[in-house]
Amino acid sequence: MSQEHTAGVYHLILRLPEARALRIGRLGRFTFPAGCYVYTGSAMNGLERRLHRHRRHCKRLWWHIDHLLRAAELEGTVVIPTRRKIECGCNRQVLALPGAEVIAPGFGSSDCRCRTHLVYFAQRPESLGARMALPLLTARRCPQA
Ligand SMILES: [Zn+2]
Numbered sequence: 001m002s003q004e005h006t007a008g009v010y011h012l013i014l015r016l017p018e019a020r021a022l023r024i025g026r027l028g029r030f031t032f033p034a035g036c037y038v039y040t041g042s043a044m045n046g047l048e049r050r051l052h053r054h055r056r057h058c059k060r061l062w063w064h065i066d067h068l069l070r071a072a073e074l075e076g077t078v079v080i081p082t083r084r085k086i087e088c089g090c091n092r093q094v095l096a097l098p099g100a101e102v103i104a105p106g107f108g109s110s111d112c113r114c115r116t117h118l119v120y121f122a123q124r125p126e127s128l129g130a131r132m133a134l135p136l137l138t139a140r141r142c143p144q145a
Helices: 047-055 064-069 087-095 126-133
Strands: 008-016 020-024 028-032 035-043 073-081 118-121
Touching: 008 047, 008 064, 008 087, 020 064, 035 047, 035 064, 035 087, 047 073, 064 118, 087 118
Parallel strands: none
Antiparallel strands: 008 035, 008 073, 020 028, 035 118
16 A cells, blocks of 8 residues: 655545435534535544545445435535634634534534534535535645634
8 A cells, every 4th residue: 555645735526416405423413404514634643544534435434424415416526725723713703704604513523612513505605616626636725714
C-alpha cells in the first residue's frame, strides 16, 4: 500500500433525495430533510485515503458522517490543501452562507466548539457556485478565519 501524507481540509457536498430519519451513532436520531448538506472535515495525514474512504460504501461506521453517507449521495468534494488547522474556520464560512441550517447539533464537532460540522441547505447555495458542482478534488482557497 502506498504511503500518502497529504494534509488538508475538505468539504463533502451531499444530496439527500428524500427526508430520512437516521441514527447518528451516540449523537442520537435526527430527521434529515431532503436537500443539500455540506460537511467539513480535515485529515492532517493521508487526505486521499480519507476521501477514498468516504466514497466507499462497505465500511465500519466510525465517524458521524459515515451514517449519513449510507443514505445520501456524495455529489462532490472540495479540497483545501493545507497543514494549518483551519477546518473550523472553513466550517464557519459554510455556516455563514445564506440559507444555512443546523439539523444535527454536534455532528462532526465532538472535538471542537463549533455547533456542527454538517450544514443543511434546502437549495444548494448559489454562493458555493460552480466549484461545488465539480465532481472531486477541486482545490480552492479558504481565507484564514
Ligand atoms: Zn469545528
